[in-house]
Amino acid sequence: MLNRNDIDILKNNLNFWSNLDEKDKNLIINNSIIRKFEKNETIHSNLNSCSGVLIVKSGIIRTYLLSEEGKEVTLYRVNKGETCVLSASCAIKNINFDVHIDSETISEIISIDINVINKLSKNLYVENFLLKQTVNRFSDVMFAIEQILFLKFDQRLASFLLDESYRNEKNVLTLTHEQIAKHLGTAREVVSRMLKHFSKEGYVMLSRGKITILNNSALEKLI
Secondary structure (H helix, E strand, O other), rough: OOOOHHHHHHHHHHHOOOOHHHHHHHHHHHHHEEEEEEOOOOOOOOOOOOOEEEEEOOOOEEEEEEEEOOOOOEEEEOOOOEEEEEHHHHHHOOOOOOOEEEEEOOEEEEEOOOOHHHHHOOOHHHHHHHHHHHHHHHHHHHHHHHHHHOOOOHHHHHHHHHHHHHHHHOEEEOOOHHHHHHHHOOOHHHHHHHHHHHOOEEEEEEEEEEEOOOOOOHHHHHO
16 A cells, blocks of 8 residues: 555656546556565566556666577666656557566565556546657667667777766776676676776776776776
8 A cells, every 4th residue: 555655756756647637546546556676576577467657666677678598688777766667568559568677776666557557548648648758768778779789899888887887976886797798788708808808908997796997088988
């Protein structure tokens, strides 16, 4: 059951809220649940599963593609206070997108039941919200694909390290080579070789489970 703070989160994240009548507002409230996930736990896994609209109450969740061979590539992250609608793509006309979603950290999520979303999607304001959110996320998806197609791996790795540094507001990144490989859709050995090269050039310092950025400017010049 949602508490008052949870309901406020719904109001702040669903920009169509003021255009709903009380019946529809209560329909959302009564069909939303709090879901808690440990780090790296699966939230949404396949095309046949429609999880509804997800609002991140705390933590970070990761949306990614997964190949038949098990290779992953991160499309985008959803942070605290943000919304993910691709988990409800079955409610959006002409959208059929097979993404996987995991919790990157311990996370708490408000999940709005897909049947409610289906019902309310007939409302023009709700439909517009879903489409706008989808367009915004597809911009993130296209950016990820462009990097894969058009950037050399040293550029992609430099961009990833800088993005992580800016996002976490620190130069010491707690990441394994395997985790980076999953984000970038490549093999761990490829990541390790390039990081060793970066280390020899003085761009980064490597230690067990950590990467310290020593020269931001040099990494920026690679991109």
